[in-house]
Structure formats: C-alpha cells, structure tokens
Amino acid sequence: MACSPHNAVRAMHQCAYDNFDKIHDRNMGIMARDTILSSFYVDDFLGSCSTVEGAITLASNIDNILTAGCFKLRKWNSNSATVLTQMGRDSSPTEYSIDAALTSVLGLLWSPVDDNLLFNVELKQPDGICTKRSVLSEVAKLFDPTGFLSPVAVVGSNSLVRRY
Structure with a gap:
C-alpha cells in the first residue's frame, strides 16, 4: 500500500x-x-x-x-x-x-574507515551541443538527500549553462 x-x-x-x-x-x-x-x-x-x-x-x-x-x-x-x-x-x-x-547510507556511499561520504557521479558526454536541457538533466540525476552537493550542482549548472 x-x-x-x-x-x-x-x-x-x-x-x-x-x-x-x-x-x-x-x-x-x-x-x-x-x-x-x-x-x-x-x-x-x-x-x-x-x-x-x-x-x-x-x-x-x-x-x-x-x-x-x-x-x-x-x-x-x-x-x-x-x-x-x-x-x-x-x-x-x-x-x-x-x-x-564502503557501505550504503541513505543511498550514498560511506567509508567508515575514513568517515567520508562519497558520491558516485557518472556524467555522459553530450551528443553534440551542450544545452541547458542536457546540463539540467545530468544535474537532476544526482541523488543528494543531505544537500551536500546542492551548492556545487547549482553553481556548476549555472556556469555550464552560461557558457554555451
């Protein structure tokens, strides 16, 4: 249910x-x-x-x-x-x-030995022109329940979008 x-x-x-x-x-x-x-x-x-x-x-x-x-x-x-x-x-x-x-914590990777949270990010090379839509599509695939990547993702997406 x-x-x-x-x-x-x-x-x-x-x-x-x-x-x-x-x-x-x-x-x-x-x-x-x-x-x-x-x-x-x-x-x-x-x-x-x-x-x-x-x-x-x-x-x-x-x-x-x-x-x-x-x-x-x-x-x-x-x-x-x-x-x-x-x-x-x-x-x-x-x-x-x-x-x-490594172990999984809330969908993220955690290294207990180092006590670090890790993110697995796989970016595809765009087929042709890098567009606002393709950048935002890649950024939206990031699973970030804690909000650690938000400042980087927002700044990264803004700077990439302005470049084209």
Missing part, C-alpha cells in the same frame, strides 16, 4: 513517545527519543556522537526503546570498532560491519 512507509514511521515515532521512559536516566531517555524522531529516514538511522562513550550509550538507549515496542534493530555500522564491539555485547542487532571498505 502507498501509505505503508508512513504507517511504519508513525508506529516507530509512537514507540519512541511510549517507551522513552524505560531509560532510567530521564534526560538520556528524552535524548534517545528525540534522536529517534529526527534521525531515522524510513528504516535507516544515521546519527553522530562526539565521543565513543556517548555513541555507545545513545545506541543502547535507542535499541532499548525500540525493542520495548518490538522493533528489532538488525544492522549497525560505525567508524569505531569499540562502539560495534560494545553493541554486540549489550543489544539485539544481528549484523555488524567493522571496518567495511
């Missing part, structure tokens, strides 16, 4: 509201709830922490809240082997990727 993604996200949000009080420290529960509400993109979670200890605590709290609502998290990845090792002891995920060369 067309409404299925919305219903899944809505159910997960309700789970966050209903179960954040399962975390013993109220402030940590609120932080985990707010992270669930703001950092899940349908079924992918993407978050960042400034310390290894903070990442372990946040991931554990998120897992506890979602497990209370029967949402079983299956995959984790991190640029820290310490975080993944600790998650393997304390939570329910069944698949871990430690130091994978």
Whole structure:
C-alpha cells in the first residue's frame, strides 16, 4: 500500500513517545527519543556522537526503546570498532560491519574507515551541443538527500549553462 512507509514511521515515532521512559536516566531517555524522531529516514538511522562513550550509550538507549515496542534493530555500522564491539555485547542487532571498505547510507556511499561520504557521479558526454536541457538533466540525476552537493550542482549548472 502507498501509505505503508508512513504507517511504519508513525508506529516507530509512537514507540519512541511510549517507551522513552524505560531509560532510567530521564534526560538520556528524552535524548534517545528525540534522536529517534529526527534521525531515522524510513528504516535507516544515521546519527553522530562526539565521543565513543556517548555513541555507545545513545545506541543502547535507542535499541532499548525500540525493542520495548518490538522493533528489532538488525544492522549497525560505525567508524569505531569499540562502539560495534560494545553493541554486540549489550543489544539485539544481528549484523555488524567493522571496518567495511564502503557501505550504503541513505543511498550514498560511506567509508567508515575514513568517515567520508562519497558520491558516485557518472556524467555522459553530450551528443553534440551542450544545452541547458542536457546540463539540467545530468544535474537532476544526482541523488543528494543531505544537500551536500546542492551548492556545487547549482553553481556548476549555472556556469555550464552560461557558457554555451
């Protein structure tokens, strides 16, 4: 059904509201709830922490809240082997990727070793004259959910269009 993604996200949000009080420290529960509400993109979670200890605590709290609502998290990845090792002891995920060369995150490529987001861009050589339409067609093919490429794509498309 067309409404299925919305219903899944809505159910997960309700789970966050209903179960954040399962975390013993109220402030940590609120932080985990707010992270669930703001950092899940349908079924992918993407978050960042400034310390290894903070990442372990946040991931554990998120897992506890979602497990209370029967949402079983299956995959984790991190640029820290310490975080993944600790998650393997304390939570329910069944698949871990430690130091994978590249992994997919929200349709982008992520290198956990370097902690870099990568974009795969394949531009075709135009058949003949480079037109505004052909440039905009190529720019529109870029998948950029985070908006990182927007400044480059807009400037690039404007400068290419003016050249012809």
